[in-house]
Amino acid sequence: MIRLMEPNVPAVTCTGCERAWNSASMAEGLRLMGACPRCGGSLQFAADEGQATALEQLEPADAVALAPHLVMGIPRR
Numbered sequence: 001m002i003r004l005m006e007p008n009v010p011a012v013t014c015t016g017c018e019r020a021w022n023s024a025s026m027a028e029g030l031r032l033m034g035a036c037p038r039c040g041g042s043l044q045f046a047a048d049e050g051q052a053t054a055l056e057q058l059e060p061a062d063a064v065a066l067a068p069h070l071v072m073g074i075p076r077r
Contacts, residue, residue, distance in 0.1 A: 008022065009046050010022050011024055011026065011027040011045070011046050012026065012030050012031075012044070012046070013043070013044045013046075014036040014038065014039065014043055015041055015043070015044055016036055016039045016040070016041020016042065017036060017038055017039040019036065019038050027045060027046075027047065030043055030045075031043075031045065
């Protein structure tokens with residue numbers, strides 16, 4: 001039995017030039033930029049289609065309860 005791998009949905013796709021980015025880090029950077037760096041077109045985010053980022057899922061009371069080392073990791077010495 002041959003099972004084909006289904007392609008991953010890109011994190012961000014440009015509606016103008018159809019360029020796609022798969023990285024969550026790139027998605028956050030492109031969200032801040034607000035437009036495609038290649039052609040200036042509008043961007044379509046996969047997270048906007050039903051998935052919320054981890055921080056958006058937190059209640060405000062939960063966000064305050066997070067200690068800095070839980071967010072950023074244990075500091076190196």
